[in-house]
Amino acid sequence: MKLRPDEIASILKSEIERYEVDVDIEEVGTVIQIGDGIARIYGLTACVALEKLELPHGVTGLALNLEEDNVAAVLFGDWEKIEEGDTVKRTGQVMSVPVGDALIGRVVDPLGNPIDGGPAIETSETRPLEFKAPGVVDRQPVKEPVQTGIKAIDAMIPIGRGQRELIIGDRGTGKTAICVDTILNQKGQDMICIYVAIGQKASTVRQVEETLRSAGAMDYTIIVSAPASEAAPIKYMAPYAGCAMGEYFLYNGKHALLMYDDLSKHADAYRQMSLLVRRPPGREAYPGDVFYLHSRLLERAVKLSDELGAGSLTALPVIETQAGDVAAYIPTNVISITDGQIFLQPDLFFSGVRPAINAGISVSRVGGNAQRKAMRKVAGRLRLDLASYRSLEAFAQFASELDEATQQQLKRGQRLVATLNQPQYNPWPFENQVASIWAATNGFLDPVDVPDVPRFQAELIQYLEAGGKVLTAIRDTGELSDETEAELRKAAESLSESFQPTEEEAIAAV
Numbered sequence: 001m002k003l004r005p006d007e008i009a010s011i012l013k014s015e016i017e018r019y020e021v022d023v024d025i026e027e028v029g030t031v032i033q034i035g036d037g038i039a040r041i042y043g044l045t046a047c048v049a050l051e052k053l054e055l056p057h058g059v060t061g062l063a064l065n066l067e068e069d070n071v072a073a074v075l076f077g078d079w080e081k082i083e084e085g086d087t088v089k090r091t092g093q094v095m096s097v098p099v100g101d102a103l104i105g106r107v108v109d110p111l112g113n114p115i116d117g118g119p120a121i122e123t124s125e126t127r128p129l130e131f132k133a134p135g136v137v138d139r140q141p142v143k144e145p146v147q148t149g150i151k152a153i154d155a156m157i158p159i160g161r162g163q164r165e166l167i168i169g170d171r172g173t174g175k176t177a178i179c180v181d182t183i184l185n186q187k188g189q190d191m192i193c194i195y196v197a198i199g200q201k202a203s204t205v206r207q208v209e210e211t212l213r214s215a216g217a218m219d220y221t222i223i224v225s226a227p228a229s230e231a232a233p234i235k236y237m238a239p240y241a242g243c244a245m246g247e248y249f250l251y252n253g254k255h256a257l258l259m260y261d262d263l264s265k266h267a268d269a270y271r272q273m274s275l276l277v278r279r280p281p282g283r284e285a286y287p288g289d290v291f292y293l294h295s296r297l298l299e300r301a302v303k304l305s306d307e308l309g310a311g312s313l314t315a316l317p318v319i320e321t322q323a324g325d326v327a328a329y330i331p332t333n334v335i336s337i338t339d340g341q342i343f344l345q346p347d348l349f350f351s352g353v354r355p356a357i358n359a360g361i362s363v364s365r366v367g368g369n370a371q372r373k374a375m376r377k378v379a380g381r382l383r384l385d386l387a388s389y390r391s392l393e394a395f396a397q398f399a400s401e402l403d404e405a406t407q408q409q410l411k412r413g414q415r416l417v418a419t420l421n422q423p424q425y426n427p428w429p430f431e432n433q434v435a436s437i438w439a440a441t442n443g444f445l446d447p448v449d450v451p452d453v454p455r456f457q458a459e460l461i462q463y464l465e466a467g468g469k470v471l472t473a474i475r476d477t478g479e480l481s482d483e484t485e486a487e488l489r490k491a492a493e494s495l496s497e498s499f500q501p502t503e504e505e506a507i508a509a510v
Helices: 005-018 151-156 175-184 202-214 232-250 263-276 290-298 329-337 346-350 373-378 382-396 404-420 430-441 450-467 469-477 482-498 503-509
Strands: 028-035 038-042 051-054 060-066 071-076 087-094 096-099 125-128 166-170 192-198 221-226 255-261 312-321 340-344
Touching: 071 232, 096 232, 125 232, 151 373, 151 382, 151 404, 151 430, 166 175, 166 329, 175 192, 175 202, 175 255, 175 312, 175 340, 192 202, 192 232, 192 263, 202 221, 221 232, 232 255, 232 263, 232 290, 232 312, 263 290, 263 312, 263 329, 290 312, 290 329, 312 329, 340 346, 373 430, 382 404, 382 430, 404 430, 404 450, 430 450, 430 469, 430 482, 450 469, 450 482, 469 482
Parallel strands: 166 312, 166 340, 192 221, 192 255, 255 312
Antiparallel strands: 028 038, 028 087, 038 071, 051 060, 051 087, 060 071, 096 125
16 A cells, blocks of 8 residues: 555654653752852752752752852751762752641651651651741631640730740740640640750750650640751751641641740751851841741741631740840840740749749730630739739848738738749649639738648648539639639638648748
8 A cells, every 4th residue: 555645744744743752851950069068059040949959868958048150058967978069959849848647746857757766657748847927817816725734824924826925034944844834734625736846955855755755745746856966957947847737737727836945046056057158147146037037937826717717826935045134136036026925034943933934024915815714803913913022022121120011912922922833744724723823812821821832722622622613613614703702712711710730831830
């Protein structure tokens, strides 16, 4: 069979039209300089900021500086194996971390790899490190309480779901203790906790993990650890990774509580990276955008509107001060970003006050909106009473004679401080806090010696639990009705009449 020329031409034309070539175009660059975990790469002309880059030996890069003729990237992994001339590939994706329910109960590094000796984490979803915070229209006011279980905080400095409350103080004043107690108190509260340890000793993080695991709190907790031994890029990435993990729950209509412990070390890691990539140093050698570093992280804490699922992401950043200097650069930055601060004072800590909260400087800008009515009712004057006691206490040291009213105020203040004292790992339920503070502010502790106050409070709670009605009514309604208050008064009066110091307490008082 012979084909005519026009048929041959027609066949060739149709074959050409159907012909397809799958061309896989990859933009690649070359490492031209390497050192201190920073690589300068030539040839990635279309690279975008914070893009994930692939290097040999399983090393991952994060594009940080986009300069005219090269890209400066920070490296994660075994970067010492990278050499000049190595090939670098673009991925076309911004840096992201694995997220999901599979992470709950695990200790992971900021890349999402398990470091607790457990099995590999199976999760199919990832979220970007950087994500735009919801706008005003997508938010709703903060009004649901986050119960920390710490009497002094829940009464005077209430925290709400979606709030950003700073924990600030010198080294060794109990900042991490507040975070751990808050996690312990979230049992049965429908809250996923994410503890981000930045620049902590690995042994300290291990201790926190053991505490949470023994209390059953790891059932709803994720620990993201970037220990002090890690390179600066890992520490820089840690809080953003923790925030991305929290946002998974936020945008699925759930509630998450994030603790960044601490952002001072995060700022130091960012300064180190910035100086290595030749960004101009500013105040205290920090780069000019160090404020933006923390603001774009903390602004992601939010209480979403009902239309978007009403999820919440609450942030408790920690800042370490030097000699109580809250006016330093990083502390003032974070104070201006957050919705209040819990200031821990060394003098109070060393005098035995636990937690060592300075009631005068500490504040919550959400205030009573994040408190249930019963707590708002009993704790109304607590802050003022404590602040006036502190000022009188300083004055009383130099006064030889004090009038009766001043002595009474000092007496009441001492018992308020003793009431708010609380050992670590011992969070109090909401209803117990209300009963305890009510007894202190209504004068039932005035005849009790200060060393006896903890025992009086413990016996009052036991007495009320035996009765069964008062604490149940406060817990179920969230209010302190006149009838409930009358029952509470009757119980406190009955206990006051029968309360006797033990032999040891009597000897101590003498």
